[in-house]
Amino acid sequence: MIKGGIGGSKTLTGLEFEKRVDLREVFGKLKDYSVKGNELLYNGKMVAKLFKKNELYNKFLKELKVDWSGKLSKKMLPDETIFVLSNKTLFIIEMKFQKVAGSVDEKLQTCDFKKKQYQKLLSGTDIKVEYCYILSDWFMHPSYKDTLNYVLSVDCKYFFETLPFEFLGLPQPE
Numbered sequence: 001m002i003k004g005g006i007g008g009s010k011t012l013t014g015l016e017f018e019k020r021v022d023l024r025e026v027f028g029k030l031k032d033y034s035v036k037g038n039e040l041l042y043n044g045k046m047v048a049k050l051f052k053k054n055e056l057y058n059k060f061l062k063e064l065k066v067d068w069s070g071k072l073s074k075k076m077l078p079d080e081t082i083f084v085l086s087n088k089t090l091f092i093i094e095m096k097f098q099k100v101a102g103s104v105d106e107k108l109q110t111c112d113f114k115k116k117q118y119q120k121l122l123s124g125t126d127i128k129v130e131y132c133y134i135l136s137d138w139f140m141h142p143s144y145k146d147t148l149n150y151v152l153s154v155d156c157k158y159f160f161e162t163l164p165f166e167f168l169g170l171p172q173p174e
Helices: 024-028 054-063 104-121 142-153
Strands: 013-016 033-036 037-043 043-053 080-084 089-096 129-134 157-160 163-164
Touching: 024 033, 024 037, 043 054, 043 089, 043 157, 054 080, 089 104, 104 142, 142 157, 157 163
Parallel strands: 089 129, 129 157
Antiparallel strands: 013 163, 033 037, 037 043, 043 080, 080 089
16 A cells, blocks of 8 residues: 555455544445444444444443453453454454654554453453554554564554455455
């Protein structure tokens, strides 16, 4: 992806981001998708549930009857989460958009710990956890090569300014 570039596929293969945004807004603008509360609908059928920050605890874990305080010593508040019904996977999504070097650099290196904490939180359920970053093109700089390789080596993922439908296991809009 080249900032300000032209050309490329006209097919929508993922959710596009240029800055931190609310997933409900992004999905709500897509053909065939709609959002009703926390429910993500595709052609009127619920395919996923969306949660931000404390909603993960106050809604999702409450529905599952999971007491987070018995599993973790401290709440973790993800930017966004998507629970996809078809693959029973909770996607933890952290958005990191930089234009200058800063503290986010080291935050990328915490994904292994955080993913393991979310897995511990959901132990005893049949829900899988995926942890991923949506990054601005700032992180394409060669100085991030080792960090990005580390993210992949601990089975976390990252994407530049997009979140692929295929990764989520969600239907691609027409």
